[in-house]
Amino acid sequence: MPVTCITPERSSLLSFFLQSLLGRKAATPAGARALAGFDRRILVRAGEMQVTLACRDGAIEIHPGAVLPWDASVGGDLATMLGLGLGHNFLLPLLTGRLSFSGNPLPLLTLLRLFGAPDPAPSPAAATATAAPSLPTPPSLSPKA
Amino acid sequence: MTTPARPADAAAALLAAALGPDRVLVDSATVRQYSEDITEIPGHLPDLVVKARSTAEVQTVLSIAHGQGLPVVPVVANLNIGGLAIPERGGIVLDLAAMNRILEVNEPDQYMIVEPGVSWGDVRAKLDRDHPRLRFGYSFSPPHTSVMTNCLMDGLCNLSLLHGSTSEWINGVEAVLADGTLLRTGGGAWSRFWCTNSPMPDLTGLFINFQGATGVVTRMAVQLWPNRRLRRRLFVLAYDVDAAYGFVKSLMTEDVCDDIGGVTWPVIKLLFGQARPLFRDPGEPLVALYFDITANDERLMAAKRAVFADALAAARARGGRFDDPLDIEDLVKIEPRFVKFADFPTRFDFLLDHPGGGLTWIGSYGPTSQWEQGIRAGMATMEKHGFPPIVVTRPMRGGHFGVLRLITTFDKRDAEEVRRVRALNEALADVVVEHGFIPYKTPGWVVKRYAAQIDPGFLKVARAVKHALDPKGILNPGRWTLE
Ligand SMILES: Cc1cc2nc3c(=O)[nH]c(=O)nc-3n(C[C@H](O)[C@H](O)[C@H](O)COP(=O)(O)OP(=O)(O)OC[C@H]3O[C@@H](n4cnc5c(N)ncnc54)[C@H](O)[C@@H]3O)c2cc1C
Numbered sequence: 001m002p003v004t005c006i007t008p009e010r011s012s013l014l015s016f017f018l019q020s021l022l023g024r025k026a027a028t029p030a031g032a033r034a035l036a037g038f039d040r041r042i043l044v045r046a047g048e049m050q051v052t053l054a055c056r057d058g059a060i061e062i063h064p065g066a067v068l069p070w071d072a073s074v075g076g077d078l079a080t081m082l083g084l085g086l087g088h089n090f091l092l093p094l095l096t097g098r099l100s101f102s103g104n105p106l107p108l109l110t111l112l113r114l115f116g117a118p119d120p121a122p123s124p125a126a127a128t129a130t131a132a133p134s135l136p137t138p139p140s141l142s143p144k145a
Numbered sequence: 146m147t148t149p150a151r152p153a154d155a156a157a158a159l160l161a162a163a164l165g166p167d168r169v170l171v172d173s174a175t176v177r178q179y180s181e182d183i184t185e186i187p188g189h190l191p192d193l194v195v196k197a198r199s200t201a202e203v204q205t206v207l208s209i210a211h212g213q214g215l216p217v218v219p220v221v222a223n224l225n226i227g228g229l230a231i232p233e234r235g236g237i238v239l240d241l242a243a244m245n246r247i248l249e250v251n252e253p254d255q256y257m258i259v260e261p262g263v264s265w266g267d268v269r270a271k272l273d274r275d276h277p278r279l280r281f282g283y284s285f286s287p288p289h290t291s292v293m294t295n296c297l298m299d300g301l302c303n304l305s306l307l308h309g310s311t312s313e314w315i316n317g318v319e320a321v322l323a324d325g326t327l328l329r330t331g332g333g334a335w336s337r338f339w340c341t342n343s344p345m346p347d348l349t350g351l352f353i354n355f356q357g358a359t360g361v362v363t364r365m366a367v368q369l370w371p372n373r374r375l376r377r378r379l380f381v382l383a384y385d386v387d388a389a390y391g392f393v394k395s396l397m398t399e400d401v402c403d404d405i406g407g408v409t410w411p412v413i414k415l416l417f418g419q420a421r422p423l424f425r426d427p428g429e430p431l432v433a434l435y436f437d438i439t440a441n442d443e444r445l446m447a448a449k450r451a452v453f454a455d456a457l458a459a460a461r462a463r464g465g466r467f468d469d470p471l472d473i474e475d476l477v478k479i480e481p482r483f484v485k486f487a488d489f490p491t492r493f494d495f496l497l498d499h500p501g502g503g504l505t506w507i508g509s510y511g512p513t514s515q516w517e518q519g520i521r522a523g524m525a526t527m528e529k530h531g532f533p534p535i536v537v538t539r540p541m542r543g544g545h546f547g548v549l550r551l552i553t554t555f556d557k558r559d560a561e562e563v564r565r566v567r568a569l570n571e572a573l574a575d576v577v578v579e580h581g582f583i584p585y586k587t588p589g590w591v592v593k594r595y596a597a598q599i600d601p602g603f604l605k606v607a608r609a610v611k612h613a614l615d616p617k618g619i620l621n622p623g624r625w626t627l628e
Contacts, residue, residue, distance in 0.1 A: 009423075011426070013414070013429055014429075016417040020479060048428030050428070078382060078468045079468045079469035082475070082479055086479060
């Protein structure tokens with residue numbers, strides 16, 4: 001597993017969100033390429049939660065809190081950070097002050113490559129393992145209004 | 146020919162002759178399987194298990210049991226989370242899972258007629274396939290569990306903010322009394338259309354929340370509603386109880402959301418695979434609120450979204466801290482396991498599939514005016530007892546009352562842990578009752594604990610009703626201290 005949560009029992013939701021996002025991306029060839037030779041520490045803040053990503057040897061460890069020293073930091077409110085994780089454009093939140101960064105920007109660009117839009121998730125009906133008869137794809141999950 | 150000595154043996158022989166030997170099960174593995182549920186409530190072995198397939202067979206079972214004075218406990222999936230189908234006094238467990246036909250969907254009059262074994266999954270599949278213009282409400286209960294029993298137990302569903310608890314959706318029932326008598330209630334007692342419970346005297350109520358102690362329901366007419374073309378489910382993460390529930394209350398009385406619910410932080414961690422989350426990072430959200438907004442028309446959807454946004458802005462202006470709304474579809478993209486919150490019916494595997502498999506709760510209905518205090522006291526009690534503070538809330542019927550459900554997962558194989566869970570649930574029952582809430586799907590031990598608080602006139606009449614319908618006290622004995 002290239003992305004692990006260190007001390008999951010002491011971790012915040014941010015750690016788990018990042019583990020899920022980064023883990024799936026890191027498992028792809030593009031993700032593996034982005035991580036190859038990437039040896040940096042990045043502090044990520046979302047609201048008042050913070051975690052440190054220690055990237056090394058093609059893997060990422062997610063540590064709770066701020067682990068010194070870090071090369072770069074990025075932060076914003078949780079919704080903005082999750083939007084970033086989904087690959088939403090970072091310029092608008094940056095310009096409106098909802099996203100901030102400090103330190104060396106180069107590791108952050110690598111991190112952005114590891115975010116991006118993840119592969120499409122399975123449809124809700126397909127992913128809901130049930131003992132009941134299999135359900136058709138629900139029409140009620142409508143296109144965005 | 147020798148006469149069987151025990152009533153159970155006599156009943157087993159008569160039932161095998163009437164229904165066929167394959168439908169009457171007395172082997173120890175089977176009876177053990179029906180002796181307990183996934184809660185901490187002690188189990189008890191039945192004498193035999195009978196699998197019925199029709200109303201006539203239910204009548205046969207009850208007539209024979211009545212003749213022998215043998216208890217009968219009806220059951221479908223046995224996931225009521227209250228010990229309500231544990232055969233406390235032995236006898237027959239009557240498994241109705243195979244009575245699983247949706248007998249009618251009346252589209253113009255918006256109702257369906259179901260048998261006891263019809264599940265949430267069955268209803269969803271049927272409506273999607275044959276009646277996409279109609280919808281039903283769904284609980285968080287696993288897809289294979291019974292719709293009918295949920296309705297008989299005043300369940301809570303994703304349309305309960307609009308339409309109340311599921312018992313309010315019943316147009317009437319067909320039921321078999323203890324001696325085999327068959328009756329119909331509601332509009333179906335007179336008309337060939339079963340579109341309403343009114344204006345008949347409300348005999349349907351004789352079977353609601355009696356937990357199978359007054360009769361075995363074999364058919365139920367239950368309401369459906371027009372489906373909506375557009376649906377959004379938004380999550381808002383909140384950081385304190387007062388702000389969160391202030392926001393919920395500001396929306397529950399508007400005609401904006403089909404459903405509003407809240408789950409406390411451990412639920413999200415359970416979803417992420419944490420077995421027993423006890424640690425909360427101080428920066429972490431406390432409550433995840435979700436809001437379902439539906440419409441058939443884009444303009445109406447936009448208007449509802451605007452009211453929703455205004456309510457959130459107002460809640461922030463009052464000093465509440467909230468993250469921006471997150472669409473469930475985005476959450477699923479971030480973490481596919483969020484799909485469990487995306488659509489119904491759903492299976493919360495994180496509550497069910499863990500070592501020891503124990504799941505229990507004190508679920509209750511009560512005044513939303515007392516929510517905040519009740520939630521805080523409930524969470525504190527759970528933490529004090531060393532369990533994650535898992536709380537689920539939902540306003541019901543336009544906010545006239547609300548759900549306060551305090552959930553615990555545990556290892557049912559660990560006797561010490563089971564003992565701790567019993568102590569926890571007693572303390573939690575005290576918490577909800579002190580705050581004016583009433584435990585729903587009320588377990589027998591809860592009724593006994595608070596019997597002195599329940600109006601004596603109420604209990605007297607409830608017992609008289611039980612006696613009138615089941616003079617020998619054979620139907621699910623132990624419920625509501627009715628015998
Ligand atoms: C993970 C999980 C989540 C849940 N979420 C919800 C939720 O969101 N909302 C909610 O309301 N509930 C919820 N439940 C509770 C419960 O599972 C549902 O109410 C479910 O629909 C009950 O179905 P069952 O087949 O398990 O009923 P059973 O447990 O088999 O039966 C329930 C009661 O009805 C009696 N009974 C059975 N058949 C008959 C009959 N034909 N006539 C008369 N009495 C009968 C039984 O004796 C028993 O007292 C949840 C349960 C689980 C495990």
